[in-house]
Amino acid sequence: MTVKHLSLDYNKVSERGTFSPGDILSGRVTVDTSKETKVQCLLVKAKGKAKVTWQDQEGEATGTHSDKKKYFYFEHIILQDKKKGDGSEIIRPGRNVYPFTFVIPNIDMPSSYKGKWGTITYSLMAKLTQSIWLVHKTKTEVPFLTKSEFPFASKSDMIIIGLKEQQYATRISFYGSSKVTMNVTSEKMGVKQGDAVGISVEILNDTTHVVTPKFYLCEKQTFVAQSKRIVHTNESLFSSGDAVPAESTLTITKVLSIPPQLHPTFFNCCMMKLEYRLKVTLDIPLARDSEIKLPLVILLGSPKPHQQKPKRSIWFRKLPG
Incomplete structure (x- = not known):
């Protein structure tokens, strides 16, 4: 095991630490090796998707209902051996840092969400392949925020x-x-x-x-x-x-x-x-x-560096009747 550590991190672009359509998602993949290491491929993926799945009872059988939608998918190959499989690409011993950059599509996409039977997730994954039997992966979710001030306007x-x-x-x-x-x-x-x-x-x-x-x-x-x-x-x-x-x-x-x-x-x-x-x-x-x-x-509330008490000055018009 010459690969001691594989990590993935990204650069924040907002006070909230979230990303929105049109933002640049950049970061780095870090590989720590104990000695010179041959690899077949090192890549990073960016993905945005929604997924729904649940089970219910249909008579004596259990039915599964599921669906998914892909908002975007990007793949950036950092290293790939020229002969496609002989492990001829070399990673030097020690700490190796590889930058990456993606541009998030500037289209309407919902914010990150985890519900009872569905999720909306945006993520980054780095994958290092030494051989068909030796693959290293690391993944991190990216908090995503819709650009729409009213993310219900299209329906109502x-x-x-x-x-x-x-x-x-x-x-x-x-x-x-x-x-x-x-x-x-x-x-x-x-x-x-x-x-x-x-x-x-x-x-x-x-x-x-x-x-x-x-x-x-x-x-x-x-x-x-x-x-x-x-x-x-x-x-x-x-x-x-x-x-x-x-x-x-x-x-x-x-x-x-x-x-x-x-x-x-x-x-x-x-x-x-x-x-x-x-x-x-x-x-x-x-x-x-x-x-x-x-x-x-x-x-959506405004980001507040310090916790503030809600305003208590509430006025009502006279109730009808």
């Missing part, structure tokens, strides 16, 4: 208009001959990672029971392969509101902070998409339809 142009507008919904839940009316208003539909959104809930409780609102963040991942579709949902409790006494009316205002690590909403991948909702529920005994869901678009 009208959604952009409402990003800064208030969202409003009403739900009436019946409990016997009584009812509870819930009016929910969110400050806006579009919120950046790490920022906050204000929610106002007006509850008209005509029942003889105490009701308490709860606030949830709902995530929906959708995957498509071979004309089949599968959905993975997840929800987390944001907060609980004040209890509303029987036969009373109360307006509750909450400021909900969006976790900075949440992946932004996206639709610009043909095999998967990511959506969010704000959900408000009332724990009314034996009552149905006691929840409201409002659309929420999570936008």
Whole structure:
């Protein structure tokens, strides 16, 4: 084993450490050898791809659904023996550094993403072949960020208009001959990672029971392969509101902070998409339809060198009705 170490690294081009369409992806492959080494080939590959796969039960058989899409593939040969296989290329003993450069295509591509049944990955791989039995490989993922400010616009142009507008919904839940009316208003539909959104809930409780609102963040991942579709949902409790006494009316205002690590909403991948909702529920005994869901678009946040608290100055227009 004359090759002691094979490594691969790249140069950052942004404050985030991410790459985007049109960027130059450059770096170096480092090979450490104990003595003069003959090789057949040394190359580096750059690849961007999306892949979806899942299994489900179809009668007594288990069906597998999968699909993939290649956004780009480049291969740069650093060393290759002239006689194609006799190992005539020589790597000197010690540390050898070989630079490489790729230009990422300037086309619309989704950001890196890892979901329940699908991934969008961008990667570099170096491969050193000494013989058919002796091959060295090293691989690293490259964080990629779409250039699109709204990576859902191609599917939902009208959604952009409402990003800064208030969202409003009403739900009436019946409990016997009584009812509870819930009016929910969110400050806006579009919120950046790490920022906050204000929610106002007006509850008209005509029942003889105490009701308490709860606030949830709902995530929906959708995957498509071979004309089949599968959905993975997840929800987390944001907060609980004040209890509303029987036969009373109360307006509750909450400021909900969006976790900075949440992946932004996206639709610009043909095999998967990511959506969010704000959900408000009332724990009314034996009552149905006691929840409201409002659309929420999570936008890419600005990189912050120091952690900052979300702004708390939230204003609402008067609720209708």
